Amino acid sequence: MKSLCNLTEKEDKRINKFRNKHYKKCGNGNRYLYELIGTGLGTIIKITCPICGKEKDVTDSDSW
Numbered sequence: 001m002k003s004l005c006n007l008t009e010k011e012d013k014r015i016n017k018f019r020n021k022h023y024k025k026c027g028n029g030n031r032y033l034y035e036l037i038g039t040g041l042g043t044i045i046k047i048t049c050p051i052c053g054k055e056k057d058v059t060d061s062d063s064w
Contacts, residue, residue, distance in 0.1 A: 005036055005043050014058035018047055026052050 007015070022028060028051045037044040042064035048055040 005045070007045070008060040008063045010060040010062070011045055011058050014056070014060075015045075015047055018056045018058065022049055022054060026054070028052075 019030070019032065023030065026049055028049050031050055033048045033050055035044075035046040035048065037046070042059075042061065044057065044059045046055055046057050046059075
């Protein structure tokens with residue numbers, strides 16, 4: 001997956017898991033919103049379904 005920031009392997013796996021699991025539950029046509037929040041230590045990454053509003057923090061803070 002390409003991103004505006006470099007994802008760790010853990011973050012990429014968490015994103016894929018959320019998308020695959022959520023697609024089955026919500027029927028979302030593969031549209032997701034990504035929120036990148038810069039901190040002094042690293043970047044917090046959240047993925048949100050624009051259909052139902054379900055949100056998941058996929059940040060790998062171990063990589064900070």
